Amino acid sequence: MKEKFTTAAHAIAMAAPGVGANGKFRLGAILVYKNTVVSVGMNSYKTHPLMATRTSWPFLHAEQHAIIRAGLDNCEGLDLYIARVRKNNDLAMSKPCRVCMKLIEDVSIKNVYYSTNTENFIEAPTPQN
Numbered sequence: 001m002k003e004k005f006t007t008a009a010h011a012i013a014m015a016a017p018g019v020g021a022n023g024k025f026r027l028g029a030i031l032v033y034k035n036t037v038v039s040v041g042m043n044s045y046k047t048h049p050l051m052a053t054r055t056s057w058p059f060l061h062a063e064q065h066a067i068i069r070a071g072l073d074n075c076e077g078l079d080l081y082i083a084r085v086r087k088n089n090d091l092a093m094s095k096p097c098r099v100c101m102k103l104i105e106d107v108s109i110k111n112v113y114y115s116t117n118t119e120n121f122i123e124a125p126t127p128q129n
Helices: 003-015 062-070 098-106
Strands: 025-033 036-042 079-086 111-115 121-124
Touching: 003 025, 003 036, 003 079, 003 111, 025 062, 036 062, 062 079, 062 098
Parallel strands: 079 111
Antiparallel strands: 025 036, 025 079, 111 121
């Protein structure tokens, strides 16, 4: 895990539109290959046909947005960093949901790092790591 990418994910989340009740949180995600950001994503009330086939709640999560923007066939071996920011700008838990973890597994992302309520990032277990 590299601090410059946790910082970048945090910055993407800070720039994201608020979602949830009264826009109380923002999420951002970045996909990284070695030392290069490949794609970024943020939570959105937009939908995507791919997600409509995977869930009845097809609004894009930050992870999904970053993966779709990179291309499903271009994610193997990449690292994913996810940050959630509260309305007061504190970091919060951004552990990927079940649907996102399945997509992460399907596209063979190697490592997943996400923010926690303790202002740290931790690594999620994936089949690739």
